[in-house]
Amino acid sequence: MRLYLSSTILCLTFAGSIAHADGSAYSPYVGQEFPQQAFFGDTHLHTTLSFDAYGDGNTTMGSDEAYRFAKGEELSGHDGVPVRISRPLDFLVVADHAEYMGVVQGVAAGDTSLKASEAGARWAKMAAEGQLLEVFGEMVADGMANTPRELDDRFVGSVWNGVIDAAERHNDPGKFTALTGYEWSSVPQGDNLHRVVIFRDGSEKTKQVLPFSLFDSEAPEDLWAYLANYEAETGGRVLAIPHNGNLSAGRMFELQNFTGAPLTEEYAHMRMRFEPLIETTQIKGDSETHPLISPEDEFADFERWDLGNLLVTKRTSAAQMQFEYTRAGLKQGLVQAEILGENPFKYGMIGATDSHTSFASAEEDNYLGKYGVATPNAERWNKKFPPLTVPGVLEQFSEWQSSQSGLAAVWATDNTREALWDAMYRKEVYATTGPRMTLRFFGGWEYKVEDAYRNNIPEIGYSGGVPMGGDLPTSTTGEAPTFLMAALRDPDGANLDRIQIVKGWQDIDGTTQEHVYDVAWSGDRVVDGQGDLAAVGNTVDLTTATYSNSIGTAELTTMWTDPDFDPGERAFYYVRVIEIPTPRWTAFDELRYGIQMSPEVTRILQERAYSSPIWYTPEG
Numbered sequence: 165m166r167l168y169l170s171s172t173i174l175c176l177t178f179a180g181s182i183a184h185a186d187g188s189a190y191s192p193y194v195g196q197e198f199p200q201q202a203f204f205g206d207t208h209l210h211t212t213l214s215f216d217a218y219g220d221g222n223t224t225m226g227s228d229e230a231y232r233f234a235k236g237e238e239l240s241g242h243d244g245v246p247v248r249i250s251r252p253l254d255f256l257v258v259a260d261h262a263e264y265m266g267v268v269q270g271v272a273a274g275d276t277s278l279k280a281s282e283a284g285a286r287w288a289k290m291a292a293e294g295q296l297l298e299v300f301g302e303m304v305a306d307g308m309a310n311t312p313r314e315l316d317d318r319f320v321g322s323v324w325n326g327v328i329d330a331a332e333r334h335n336d337p338g339k340f341t342a343l344t345g346y347e348w349s350s351v352p353q354g355d356n357l358h359r360v361v362i363f364r365d366g367s368e369k370t371k372q373v374l375p376f377s378l379f380d381s382e383a384p385e386d387l388w389a390y391l392a393n394y395e396a397e398t399g400g401r402v403l404a405i406p407h408n409g410n411l412s413a414g415r416m417f418e419l420q421n422f423t424g425a426p427l428t429e430e431y432a433h434m435r436m437r438f439e440p441l442i443e444t445t446q447i448k449g450d451s452e453t454h455p456l457i458s459p460e461d462e463f464a465d466f467e468r469w470d471l472g473n474l475l476v477t478k479r480t481s482a483a484q485m486q487f488e489y490t491r492a493g494l495k496q497g498l499v500q501a502e503i504l505g506e507n508p509f510k511y512g513m514i515g516a517t518d519s520h521t522s523f524a525s526a527e528e529d530n531y532l533g534k535y536g537v538a539t540p541n542a543e544r545w546n547k548k549f550p551p552l553t554v555p556g557v558l559e560q561f562s563e564w565q566s567s568q569s570g571l572a573a574v575w576a577t578d579n580t581r582e583a584l585w586d587a588m589y590r591k592e593v594y595a596t597t598g599p600r601m602t603l604r605f606f607g608g609w610e611y612k613v614e615d616a617y618r619n620n621i622p623e624i625g626y627s628g629g630v631p632m633g634g635d636l637p638t639s640t641t642g643e644a645p646t647f648l649m650a651a652l653r654d655p656d657g658a659n660l661d662r663i664q665i666v667k668g669w670q671d672i673d674g675t676t677q678e679h680v681y682d683v684a685w686s687g688d689r690v691v692d693g694q695g696d697l698a699a700v701g702n703t704v705d706l707t708t709a710t711y712s713n714s715i716g717t718a719e720l721t722t723m724w725t726d727p728d729f730d731p732g733e734r735a736f737y738y739v740r741v742i743e744i745p746t747p748r749w750t751a752f753d754e755l756r757y758g759i760q761m762s763p764e765v766t767r768i769l770q771e772r773a774y775s776s777p778i779w780y781t782p783e784g
Contacts (some may be wrong), residue, residue, distance in 0.1 A: 198626045199575035199592065203584060204600050205255035206234065206524035207405060207572050208347070208360050208443065208516035213260040213323065217520035218268040219300040221536020225522035227258050227330035234524045235340050242521065242536040249525050250656065251600075253571075254579050255341035256524060258327065259360045261349045262375035264303050266323035267315065271299055275319060283313030307351060308475070312379035320374055328367045335366075337580045346375045348404070350382040354475030355415045358407035359387060359439070360516075364585040365400035372398050383422035388434045403589055405514065408443045408451035409493065413473040414484030417493035417509055419500070427500060432508035440633075441588060442511040444490045444595045444774055445570035446518040447534045452740075452774055453491040456482040461680050462696075463664075463742060467567040467597075467769070476561075494777060495668045495676040498734040501781070502670070512591030512633045512776030513738070515570025515598075526598035528769075529709075531568050531749035538563050542757035545750060545765065564765045568749045569597040573773070575631065591633025594739075596773040599654040605632040605739045607778035609639060611646040616723040621650050632738070633776040638783045644729035645780060649683070650721035651741045651773070659716025661686060661700040661742040661770065665724060669735035680740075683724040686717035702745045704768050709747045709755040716744035732782050739775040746771060 189195070210217045211226050221242055233239050236252035260266075270278040271287045278284035287299045306312060324346075331342040343362050350357040363370050376390040391402050409416030421431055444451050449469030458464040472478040486492045490513060497509030517524050521539075523532045533539050538547070545564040573594045576587040587593060594603050604621060608629020615624045625631060625648050636645055653660050662685035668678045682697045689698045703712040726737070751767040754760065761767075 196623070197577065198622060199577050199587065200622070202573045202575055202602055203254035203579050204571050204573050205253045205257070205341070206517050206519075206526070207257040207345070207362065207514060208259050208446065208518045209256060209522065209524045210260055210347075210518070210520040211258060211522045212269065213266045213327070214520060215261065215264045215268050215300060215303045217260075217522075217536070219297075219304070220520065221539070222521055223536070227327060228333070230258050230522040230524065231256060231330065231334035231342055233522065235334070241523075241532060241539055243539045243541075245540070247523060247532055249523075250527055250530060252340070253524060255343060255574075255584055257343045257345040257360065257362055258331070259345045259347045260327065262346045262377035263307050263349050263379060265320070265346070265375065266326075267303065268296075268300060270319060270323075272296060277316050277319040277322065280316040280318070281314050284315055284319070307349065307378065308354065310352070310378060310382055317374070324374055325371055328370050332367050335581065338578065341579055341581055341584055343581055343585065344370050348376055348378065348387055350378045350384070351474060352382050354473040354477055355413040356407055356409075356411040356474050357382070357384060357415060359384065359404040360407070360443070361391070361402060361404050362585065362588070363400065363402050364581060365398070366581070369398040369400040385422060385431070385434065388438045391438045392434075401585065401589075402438070403441070403585070404439050405441045405443055406439060407518075408446050408448065409488045409490065410449050410451045410454075410469055411471060411473050412488055413478040414480055414487040417487040417496050419487075419496070427504060427508060429504045429506050432500065432504045432506040435508045436506065436510055440512055440591050441514050441593065441776075442490055442493070443516050444513040445515040445567070445597050447566055447569065448518065449567055450569065450597070451489050453489050454485050457485045457489060457492050458678065463740070463770070463772070466772070467569065469561070469565065471561065491666065491668065491678065494736050495670075495678065498668065498670040498676060498736070499674065501734060502674075510779065512588075512593050513595045513774045514572035514588075514593050515595035516572060517570065526569055526571050528568050528598065528747060528749045529752050531752070533563075534566050538566070540753070542753075542759050545753055545761050564750050564761060567597075571596050571598060571600070573600070573603070591776045592631050594632060594773055594775045597771045599657040599743065599771050599773075601654050601657070601660070601741060601743075601773050602652040603739060603741055603773050603775055604648075604650045605775040605778070606630065606648040607634065607636050607645055607737065608648070609637075609641070609643065609645055611648045611723050613723050615648055616650070616721045621648060621721070624648065630778060632778060634778055636778060636780045638781075639731055642731045644726045647724045647726075647737060647778070649724070649739050651719065651739075653718045653743070658711065658743045658746045658771065659686065659713045659718055660720050661716055661744050662697065663720045663722065664740045664742065666738050666740055667726065667728075667735060669730075669733045672730075672732060679728070681724070684720040684722040686715070686720070700744050702768070704745050704747055704751075706747070706751055706754070706767055709751045711744070711746050713744075734782065735780045736777040737780075738777040739773075741773040743771045745769070
């Protein structure tokens with residue numbers, strides 16, 4: 165039934181459609197397909213199925229508990245005290261180590277299929293005689309030396325199917341997404357080359373394969389071949405996310421393949437085909453950059469881990485750090501793109517917890533420990549990092565140096581496996597160190613200053629350019645690109661200090677450069693003659709572990725044009741958003757337990773977010 169108000173203006177249909185006389189929709193949102201919401205989640209969480217998590221105190225919390233916690237349910241912690249996240253996450257990837265996944269539990273339980281193998285039978289006998297710790301030590305040593313024990317495929321398949329079934333139980337499209345995944349844990353001579361593997365698909369495809377582990381190969385190239393074979397055999401899709409690179413001893417962005425051969429265009433293609441993102445911030449420090457390689461960046465000294473590798477056997481120099489940290493890796497990629505014809509390090513950025521407790525918490529006032537043995541207590545801050553029963557492993561690190569970080573923010577059309585995975589693959593994502601701030605970033609050639617103050621920035625951004633993770637179209641005028649960005653504080657968090665643009669580029673002589681531009685900030689501060697912006701201030705009261713939002717601002721938005729643009733130079737740009745100072749988890753522990761930590765302990769930090777870059781490539 166239709167009521168015609170005018171033959172020339174519009175018609176109203178009781179069925180629900182409203183259209184202009186020319187048939188176009190009245191609603192301006194009809195046909196809009198760009199992402200309207202940022203979804204927050206953790207892409208790297210371990211449960212009791214990971215042998216190191218089990219060995220360091222997480223003996224009971226499996227995949228179901230991990231999902232329940234991420235969805236906001238109150239659980240009992242490893243010490244029996246109730247735990248809960250402040251707000252539910254939107255998605256989660258349980259990423260237990262592929263190596264010996266579930267074996268410690270199977271040994272302890274005397275699993276029949278596990279005992280069918282020689283190694284499984286021996287370990288089960290040792291466990292029955294009270295030598296479970298020795299069993300665990302052998303497993304860790306196997307991983308470090310790449311000397312696998314033969315296990316029964318029935319057991320491996322049973323554990324993997326259980327992981328998949330748990331994801332299926334908790335996946336609730338539109339409300340909460342459980343993506344199936346695991347961690348490939350290559351660690352040659354202690355150098356961390358881990359990757360988290362994430363499937364787009366459900367159980368009908370993921371159950372057709374078993375996880376690829378370091379015992380299959382330590383070479384990333386072989387992992388990519390496995391991923392390619394999965395897609396070819398099942399018709400599914402899969403990607404891998406490299407672990408943050410600061411413990412890789414200079415190998416995450418090395419300019420050779422795993423065997424030492426020079427990089428090739430095929431190598432670059434395969435790496436970017438299956439690795440669109442990199443983990444830039446997590447428990448084991450922040451990997452955006454380092455003061456030794458970004459000495460002019462006042463915010464470079466943030467949550468640093470200077471250990472070289474997981475065995476603390478290869479301390480790295482500034483020269484080696486060029487191949488560890490994300491910003492330096494992005495710069496290396498510009499050079500390799502010119503040499504190879506394709507950029508092997510063209511990464512988007514995310515954060516993750518890498519928690520081994522089954523609890524995906526990245527909240528400073530809710531530090532539940534990154535291992536079960538680091539459950540909240542008055543003494544944990546000064547305890548050495550869990551040695552994992554292997555002498556030398558992280559033994560020079562104290563718990564207080566653990567970073568309560570981070571989260572992945574994904575701009576997706578829906579909270580579903582398909583939409584989230586697709587957004588990750590196109591790199592429309594950003595990293596946060598924990599707060600759920602909202603960040604938009606677009607690049608184009610014709611944005612105007614007034615665009616930053618309109619109410620439809622996303623529509624302007626998408627229609628006039630590309631979002632974070634994209635490539636600027638080739639310039640036809642030689643004029644500088646324009647960038648549109650907007651940041652909104654976490655509604656439950658701290659105000660914002662500033663927005664910065666980090667630019668990396670390759671000079672005409674092939675040398676890479678970087679510069680950090682302050683482009684929007686709170687208050688009436690001004691950039692001085694040296695290009696420096698005064699600090700925002702500090703309202704943190706350590707006696708109460710509180711701060712005030714009387715400084716900073718809730719929202720920052722601006723349009724920026726690169727003042728140093730050269731159309732002949734390859735470049736990338738990403739946004740870094742800095743919050744005002746707030747209490748770190750150590751400050752909350754001092755207050756709650758009435759203790760005084762030593763002077764070197766960090767108690768205050770400025771949380772931040774990193775967008776995925778936007779790239780510019782000269783024509784020709």
